[in-house]
Each structure stands twice: as structure tokens, then as C-alpha cells.
Amino acid sequence: MAIQQEFTFTIFSENHVGLLNQITSVFTRRHLNIESLTTSESAILGIHKFTIVVFSNQEEVEKTAKQIEKKIDVIKCFYFKADEIIHQEVALYKVPTEMILNGNEIENIVRKYSARILEITSEYTVIEKTGHKSETQELFEQLDQYGVTQFTRSGRIAITKLKTELLEKYLKKLDFDDIDYEDEPTSLYN
């Protein structure tokens, strides 16, 4: 059995309806469970970016990446091991404001974990923490002793440790002229 480890896919695609389904179906077919998925517009106008985290092995990941890249509307699919990227997640925690007023435990926790308070109302307080999953999870467990009423965590966003954006290099190689029509239309009216 090949070594199972965490891999992060960074996938760039055209911004079309149904792309997410196209990409995730490749994971589904190979029975790869998606640990985290984030999608948004990339730094390049009109190009969408997906960040997907899975536990798998090198061989499986390589095959998956090639099958994703095979999708017509996918421009490029990269994958990275944990030590090749810097990544973050955002977590939001809602606690009753009275818990903060009743003592300074929560304030200490917020300071200790370098979290920040986003909003305070008479009823609830929203705390935000960015970090790795283990960090946001740890904070949740700390805060939950005092009663977290809502907790949510984002998917991963990641940036490579390389100097340049891989996709930009790739796109420069391509002729950027997307629709290359023939000079004269095939007319039926001649």
C-alpha cells in the first residue's frame, strides 16, 4: 500500500456552469473523499480556481490530476504535498455575550489563540480565527467549554512556495487567442 498523505489540488478552469460537477465527478469515480473544497475567481480575469484537499497516494493523485486536466474546460490541474504550500482556513465561532461578561476566560482564550472578535451584540459575540484546521479545531474545543452556539469553518485556500504563479507561466506559453475562427465564414449563400 502506497503511503497515504495529504494532497492539495489547485485547479484552474474556464468559468462555466457545471464545472464543479465535472471536477468532483473525477474524485467520486475514484472513490476519493474530498476533505475540503474552495472555489472562487482566480487572480486572472475569467479564470476560476478550485482548491481541493484529499488524503491519497502519489500515484492515485497523479492519475486523478490527469483525468481532471482531460476535461475540456479545465485549463490546468496542479497538485502539492503539504510541505509545498502555505495554506489557511477561516473559522467563525458564535458564543453568548453573557459568557464574556461573566468572566475573562473567553477573552484569555481569544488572546492566546490570536483570534479576533468580529461583532458583539447584546445576545451573541462572533469570534474569528484563521489558521490550519488543527488550530481552528483546538480553539473550538476551548471555546465550547463555555458554550459555542454556532461554529463554521471554510475550506482551504493555498498558495505555493514557488516564486511565480504556475498558471501564468502556462498561459503565456499558449496563444491567448481563444476563438480562432477561420477568416471567412463557411457561407451557404454564395
Added chain:
Amino acid sequence: METQTKTEMKETKKRQAVNMTGAEAIIRSLIAEETETIFGYPGGAMIPTYDALYNFEKEVNHILVRHEQGAIHAAQGFARVTGKTGVAMVTSGPGATNTVTGLADAMLDSTPLVVITGQVGSSLLGTDAFQETDVVGITQPITKWNFQVKKAEDIPYAIAKAFFIARSGRPGPVLIDITKDAQTAQFDYLYKKIKSIRSYIPRPTIDKSSIESAVQLINLAKKPMILAGQGIILGNAEQELITFAEKTGIPVAWTLLGLSSIPSNHPLNIGMLGMHGNYGPNIKTNEADLIIAIGMRFDDRVTGDLNSYAIKAKVIHLEIDPAEINKNVHADVPVLGDVKDSLPLLTEKVNKNNHESWLEEFKACDRIEKTRIIEKEINPPTGGIKMGEVIHKVSTAFNDDAIMVTDVGQHQMMSSRYFKFKQSRSVVTSGGLGTMGFGLPAAIGAKLGNPERPVCLFVGDGGLQMTIQEMGTILQSKIPVKIVLLNNNYLGMVRQWQELFFESRYSSTNLINPDFQTIAKGYKIESNKVTNREDLQNAVEKMITHNGPYLLEVLVEKEGNVFPMVPAGASVSDIRLE
């Protein structure tokens, strides 16, 4: 897509755009892509397009099938013999879902297709309207690309993109779903073909260093084998393959879909790979020191158990699709690119060579196979009629130069073993998906694609009944296909497995069949039934000389088996001769 189309449309409006309906634009776009034949079936969401088609009877030939599955398989047959893109046109909902099997089949067998499906009006999308299905969602994993058009303005661009994607690179099926309101809306039509798409590289550039490494391996090899796949046929690289093989003297084995990529009687042709392939190429795979895989994908039916496959061999893999490299078998030297381009680069650099003693080893295997299997199959002294002898007789009677179409099962394997070929694109068979019911409609498409050549379908009694209604298409469109029905009143291949691996427990494989002669008569198809060996030769000749479609039913041995056989999951070395 929408933004691209908008900009494009602004520009084109300056030129000689003509105002018309979306429906007419669909037909004109298909014609602009050199579509001569459309296989289809109308229905509610396609009536506007069929109405437009009514004015184009001279430009395009529409073949009305009896079931949408028939339309797509016929389009596949057409595409396989012509190398052109097959076109099918069906309505929404059930019309579209009936094409699903054909799409999956074409996807696995890399057949270029454009399938146009009608869709309910865009305002009804998502409302569970009458005959609405999420066709784009359903077909996403089994198409090379699919797209839903909701505006007439997008029709030309979508169809242009569909044809470009379907036939470029590794070909495949593309589905375009067009809402009814897009068909009825008026717009300014102008068609332009597409030559490139930013996110899609159909033909990877050949890495020259991989050519160097491949040449080194080829020059050093003592026991090399070429595995010829359909990529050679799809890439029109038959001559390039022969030139390469002849210069290097390397024996050529073909895969099921690689059949006819080199003539059957070529001295370097060592026969078929795989589960029911020839003895030599299977057993020698584990003696070979070099495998040169050309346009093939190491399907499990070819490799058997991967851990004991090609154990002594280095592998050179010539392939257009990067996802196939290292998918099943590790390639020591991957040569990405179109084989039409990469093969000549190899041929130019390799040393002229021959491998006579190695080739002789294959011939020795052939002699064993001939005595133990082939002779008994094609020249049986007594007993029931064998499938092999029928196929052999038919092939000979066609001077080994007909287009062979098969359905799926025992007769398919027998046909691929005993039918002979002189030229490429002579085989239409469902390889990857193994679709029973493929044969009859595919034969219709093949005949329409190549009316000059005889088209002979081999079909079993099980498979024929899956799409038997297409006899109606033969009747209506007067399609002169020759149908050889090898009837054993069994689902033969499953029965064979039950006999060999399930203690002859014939669970649900026995068929009580209708009188096929009466059915043929009902469809006005001339027919004959042979039950005795002595009548066979005359019956075959009668079928061939008959002017028009013909059904020759042969009652074959009930419990005949296809051998050799590599049992599923076994090593190619464990090939069984009986």
C-alpha cells in the same frame, strides 16, 4: 462561453449574417461541418428543428431510426468506417436518455460523435416539465464535452465547438442540448469553424528526447512486440505503422479495436491480444523484452492481471491522451503525441533490423493454436455447426475484404478471430463498453458511411433482440446490410462463463426465441435459415449475391466455447487452450 459569444457576435454582425430561426441554424451548422447523414428520431422538443430539416432534404440525408439507441449506434458505425463525425439528433427526456448507452460506448471507444438533443423551453428548466431531464448532468461523465444552449445566438458557436472537440485529439462524443425556445427564436446567423480552444490541447507536442530514448530501447531489444491499437486507425497512421514495423522487423499484435490497422496476412501480423486473442501474442507478452504500445490503452481485457503482465518488458507507450500514460501499465518511455507524427520520427532513427527467430516463436505458437483450436473450429468433421466455420466461410466468400460489424458476445470474439481484413476501417465493434444491441444499428450506419463496400454483421440471438426494431430502419431506408445471425438459443458468452466458472449452472441464459425468419419476412428482409453444414456454403453465397439486405440465420452448436481464453483476473501466461 456567453461573453465570448457576445463579442464574437458583434463582430460577425458586420458581415453577411442572415436572419433565421435557431432550428434552421442547427441544420445549417451541421451542414457547414460537412454533415451528410443525420440519424435521428423526432419528438416534442425537436419539432421546430425537424420542421427546418424538411427544407434540406437535398443537402442532408436524415435516417429515421426506430429507437434513439439505434440512432446513436448507427452514428457510431458511420463514424468508425468513415473517420468523420457521426451525427445523431433526438428529442428531450426519454429521447435523450436513450442515447446514454451509445454515448458511454463512444466515450470508451473514442468515437467522434455530435449528438443534438432537444430540451424543454428555457423558462421551464428545473421545473420537472414534461419530458425534461437534466441531460447535461446525466451525460457529463460519458461525453468528451457537453453544453446546454438556451439562446439561438449561441447555436453556431456551440455546434462549431462540438465538432472541433469531437474530432480533434483523442476523439469522443459531444452532446449539445438545445432548448425549444432557442430553436424557435430568430437571430442573425453566421457560421465559422473553430480551430482552437484555450483550455484544450488536442495534440500534445512530441518530446524529442522521448523519441531518442525509445529509439535506444528499440535498437537494443531482442524480443520486441508492437501492440497496435485503434489510435493508429483514428490517426490515419496505418502506413506509418507498417513502415515502422517493416524497417524494424518487429511483430505486430493488434487489440480488438486495432483490428484491420494492418492487413491480416501481413507477415509481421501475429494476431490479436487479449482474453480471447491468439495464443502467441498473449503467452509471449511475458517473454518480450520490449513492448511498443501504439494508440492503445492497456484495457484489462488485454492485460489480464497487471502484476504478472509483461514482466520482462520495458514499455514504450505512443499515445495522444496524457491520462492514458501510466494509467494501467507503467511506461518506461512515454511518447506523447499523434502517432501519425511520432511513428515516422521513430522509423527515421531506428536501425534496420529483423527478428526472425523471435517471429518464428510466434509461428510455432500459431501452429499449436491451429491444431488444437482453429482447425477444430473452422473445419469440424462432425457435430453441430461451429461459429468459427460460418465466419471463416463468410470472410472467404467476401474475399476477406468486407466491413465486419459485430454485436457483443461469443460471436464477437469469434468474428474478431476468424474474419480477415485487407484494408483499414473494416471493423465496427463495441470494445470498451461491450454493448449488446450495438451491432444491427451500427451496421446500418457503417453501410451508409461506406456504401461501396459490403457490410456484414455478425450477431447473436440475444443481442439481435436488443435492437431488432432497427430492421424497420433497414426496410424504410433500404439499407443493404448482410446479417449473419449465429443462433445458439443461449446468451452464449455468459453461458460459457457459467460452464467454466459456475459449475454449469445456466442461470437465465437459455433463450426461447421467436422465429427470426418470420420477423425478417415482416420487415421484408430476404432471409434463409441453415441447420445443416452441407447447406452452409450455398447459403453464404446466396446471401452475398443477393441484391439488398439479407438475414442468414445459422443454428450453431448450442454449447460451443470460445478458446483460447485468459480467465478474468489471470495472467496472460495462463491462457487456456481448452
